[in-house]
Amino acid sequence: MKSKGKKNEELEHLKKDLTDAKNLFVAQFQGMTVAQDAELRMKIRETESKYRVVKNTLARKAAEGTPAENVAKTFDGSTAIAYNGRDPVSLAKALTAYAKTNPLFVFKAGIVEGRVINLADIASIAAMPSKEELIAKLLFLINSPAQRLAVAINGVARNLAVVLKQAVEQNKFHE
Secondary structure, three states, X not given: OOOHHHHHXXXXXXHXXXXXXXXXXXXXXXXXXXXXXXXXXXXXXXXXXXXXXXXXXXXXXXXXXXXXXHHHHHOOOOEEEEEEOOOHHHHHHHHHHXXXXXXXXXXXXXXXXXXXXXXXXXXXXXXXOOHHHHHHHHHHHHHHHHHHHHHHXXXXXXXXXXXXXXXXXXXXXXX
């Protein structure tokens, strides 16, 4: 049995994580093997997110005064939480991809950017392009007109150089 000090430390650590988490998904994982759990943890780590299996009483207490308080009622049964403070899309993608191949992993609730979402929205969020993809598309769109302008200017300069060269070769310039 854990000492009271150790429990308080665990509570404070979880409370800090839940306070910092803008995006959080609550799931049930009953019956998963150790290998399945390890695979899930690896996929979540790749998204720079955290994953914890939590004791419901501790989680409910830690959630008080945090955005997670709005989903604390789902902390029952075998509960796991996956969370991060920056990118809901990559985390939702990893979790939904895992859930498709592991039916024992079931979503119970979600918070995105501090707001509770419907479970159906998790799939929609997972289908969105990642932050990196959006930035790449935006940079392409911003760059595109500049590239066209550079090509046009280069074309004018190239054409001017060709005309000048031809004029010099044909002795069109006299002193």
